[in-house]
Amino acid sequence: MPEIRVEYQEELEALEASTLGGLDLVSMALSRTMEAIEHQDVELAEMVVADDDRIDGRYLEVHQSLIALLATQSPVATDLRLISALLHILKNIERMGDQCVNICKVIPMSGHEPPADPEMLKTILTMGGQTRTLIAQAKRSFEDRSVEMARDLVRQDDVVDNLNRECFRLALEIGDDADRREWAMTMLLTGRAIERIGDNAVDIGEQVAFIVTGLFREFEDASRPS
């Protein structure tokens, strides 16, 4: 039998690509955010804040198109689960972008040459790099509909969580100098924001499992961590 509804299928594929493209935007924003922290580059931080409009714009545009597709094409079965998942992860992506903005808004508060602790800075940068790996893996698991790869995000996210705990330990040991303590405080906020980006990547993995299995289950119960 001939394949039908070709245009609808193509539109759905394009919307998926556009949504996942949002993860590339987030990955780039996070990369710039880390660079801005490393070099205390206030201008680059401002650029990240301004560029967040692109992520928000992507969210609004794709969201509207998905609603239109729901209204006009009555998608069911796998298509319906895909659209539901896309609506869900659009919000995750938008939140990830916002977390980069939160970090970048804090950067100018540390002054021109903040009294950075090299070990804590290195930990934060490692967290950023690991989280970018998570974002890339979330995207690939979605594209490949790989539940195995999606589930592995939990393990990858544990690395980020441990690094975040390490930041706390380092902050407690930072000493009595007021400036150093203030800088450490901003780094704690940064670590928390990066950790949340990782959590959003895991949420995207849960949506991959939903598309494939038809069942939504959290990979881990956040209220009762293992």
Next chain:
Amino acid sequence: MFGAASTKRETEEAASTGTTPPAPSAETAAGAAPAVHANRGAKTVEAKSVDLFYGDFHAVEDVNVKIEPNKVTALIGSSGCGKTTFLRALNRMHELTPGASVKGHITLDGEDMYGAKVDPVRVRRLVGMVFQAPNPFPTMSVYENVAAGLSLNSKRMKKADKDAVVERSLRGAHLWDEVKDRLDRPGTGLSGGQQQRLCIARTIAVEPEVLLMDEPCSALDPVATLAVEDLIAELKNRFTIVIVTHNMQQAARASDVTAFFNLEKSGDPGRLVEVGPTEEIFTKPKQKATEDYVSGRFG
């Protein structure tokens, strides 16, 4: 349950009009309250290894399904997949086509509809059919249309009893308020949607246990369609309902259980591919063929 076989004329008359005339019961014969007043309730229909043929042509192969009472079961599938043939087998209308035959068993609450001593007219009275296009009797009034099924076999029914059945049936078909002031006007003067509800009233007037509907909304506009769907949702409280529909959204909206029929290629017999809760069929079907069909990916 089914009683003794009746005449061929009655069989054809019932089938061609879409009504299922009641067989005279001991109660009506004695002048007591007619049996049609008794609501026997919905029954389970079960098909076991059912094969359907038109002469040598094998139209439907090996269908096994249990159709639950007080639920709406939708039969979906592309044209020629055998869903309407199967529906017509559920009240022994399939055999009215010359050369048509049935193998296997179809039971109503465990009793074989195709048993040697079973009266097909009695089967069609217990298992009513509503057709694709509204087909009220053109020369009859609204009242007479609803009473037609009763009149065919219960001539001695009292006028007051008949009035009560007509009103109850029209109310049951959500039509009473619209036609109560013009019961003596021709049934064909009603709108398409009203005519279809009139046909539903005519079918339920004889208190069947199962209602079969063959694309009952395909000739109706969207508002009339939704009115009939609302009616179906209410009727399932009293009857077992089986509906054939080409409208995926109607199956999704109006049914509790969906059965998907398909055929591998033209000339092959249709088969029941998958049956399950409607929500599951439309969100996570088990078979790829079902997924492709409900998603509209393949015709």
